Amino acid sequence: DIQMTQSPSTLSASVGDRVTITCRASQSISSWLAWYQQKPGKAPKLLIYKASSLESGVPSRFSGSGSGTEFTLTISSLQPDDFATYYCQQYNSYPLTFGQGTKVEIK
Amino acid sequence: QITLKESGPTLVKPTQTLTLTCTFSGFSLSTSGVGVGWIRQPPGKALEWLALIYWNDDKRYSPSLKSRLTITKDTSKNQVVLTMTNMDPVDTATYYCAHRYGDYGVDIWGQGTMVTVSS
Numbered sequence: 001d002i003q004m005t006q007s008p009s010t011l012s013a014s015v016g017d018r019v020t021i022t023c024r025a026s027q028s029i030s031s032w033l034a035w036y037q038q039k040p041g042k043a044p045k046l047l048i049y050k051a052s053s054l055e056s057g058v059p060s061r062f063s064g065s066g067s068g069t070e071f072t073l074t075i076s077s078l079q080p081d082d083f084a085t086y087y088c089q090q091y092n093s094y095p096l097t098f099g100q101g102t103k104v105e106i107k
Numbered sequence: 108q109i110t111l112k113e114s115g116p117t118l119v120k121p122t123q124t125l126t127l128t129c130t131f132s133g134f135s136l137s138t139s140g141v142g143v144g145w146i147r148q149p150p151g152k153a154l155e156w157l158a159l160i161y162w163n164d165d166k167r168y169s170p171s172l173k174s175r176l177t178i179t180k181d182t183s184k185n186q187v188v189l190t191m192t193n194m195d196p197v198d199t200a201t202y203y204c205a206h207r208y209g210d211y212g213v214d215i216w217g218q219g220t221m222v223t224v225s226s
Contacts, residue, residue, distance in 0.1 A: 089212065096213070099153070
């Protein structure tokens with residue numbers, strides 16, 4: 001199985017901050033990586049697919065980069081609606097695997 | 108517009124078999140490249156992928172749960188069914204079904220259904 005490791009686990013930030021979350025794969029997954037946002041009691045929402053492609057309707061302050069084993073999700077200017085938990089997921093091979101999540105909290 | 112909705116029991120007893128149904132609209136599971144999968148999330152924990160079925164009946168399972176899982180589809184009813192045998196309290200979780208397509212990966216999720224395993 002490909003292990004996905006996110007860092008940090010928790011991140012405290014203020015509105016307007018630039019935020020970066022890292023996801024590392026235990027082996028190369030090319031660009032087959034997705035990022036999701038999840039709010040309490042809600043289903044995950046796709047933000048980024050294929051490492052850097054912005055899902056339709058997602059604000060442009062979200063961006064993704066990376067390939068191979070190291071990936072980042074960046075929020076250029078954190079907004080109140082962005083406080084949530086973020087997950088990466090690889091879909092290069094089965095089993096599909098998720099990172100453990102990064103909770104973005106209000107500082 | 109693609110939507111998915113999970114249904115099934117909210118409470119099952121240990122050792123029982125769980126049967127969950129995903130009813131979807133806005134796409135066909137007979138379209139090339141389309142899949143429907145199941146993912147679960149125990150309370151306060153991370154997401155765990157369980158199984159996925161494709162338009163051509165190709166089925167994929169989590170290796171750690173493969174012996175307990177069966178995924179099937181009914182294209183005419185726009186439904187996918189997941190069965191999980193020998194339920195245990197550690198299987199208590201919110202179970203989600205989701206749409207899978209091409210480069211997008213798992214892109215659209217149902218609202219989820221909470222399943223508690225308790226005697």
